[in-house]
Amino acid sequence: MITNPAIIAELKSLNAQNGGLLKPEQVVEAARDPGSPLHDQFQWDDTAAAEAYRIQQARGLLRVCVQWIGEGVNRHQAPVFVNLTSDRYESKGYRTTVSVLSDEQLRAQMLEDALTELNRFRRKYHDLAELAQLFAAFDAITKQSVA
Structure with a gap:
């Protein structure tokens, strides 16, 4: 399980930016940024x-x-x-x-x-x-x- 607050906050932010429906493709796109807390998850x-x-x-x-x-x-x-x-x-x-x-x-x-x-x-x-x-x-x- 992931409990890292930075990762969870980033995912919640992406979810809000996408109208409450977050797609895996959107997560990958956001994670491409080396500065994203999601980057090291891939x-x-x-x-x-x-x-x-x-x-x-x-x-x-x-x-x-x-x-x-x-x-x-x-x-x-x-x-x-x-x-x-x-x-x-x-x-x-x-x-x-x-x-x-x-x-x-x-x-x-x-x-x-x-x-x-x-x-x-x-x-x-x-x-x-x-x-x-x-x-x-x-x-x-x-x-x-x-x-």
Whole structure:
């Protein structure tokens, strides 16, 4: 997360200058100025940036691969690959979802990651009273998982 007040102030200023709807292209344009607090948040070497972008595209590809599993009414699409938190810091890779679900420790990590994502969702949308029932159900599931 970025908490740098100069960066946040610059982004808020850009947002106001653009009628309250800030586009990524506008952020990049403002960041081109070496004096901008945003400048150091970007890779300006085009060769390095191109390679980083291709790696990001590969991540995106791995995230959207799905396959059909199950039979009859239980048949559904499931992700082919998963990126566990532990893998993000150690090997920075993806595992097949099937292999994760069949390993007790990896499955526990996947569950922990899922609960963390649900908590992020909750923090992001906690002001929406319409989701109160969903959050109550989430609390019940969290208590079961921890017990």
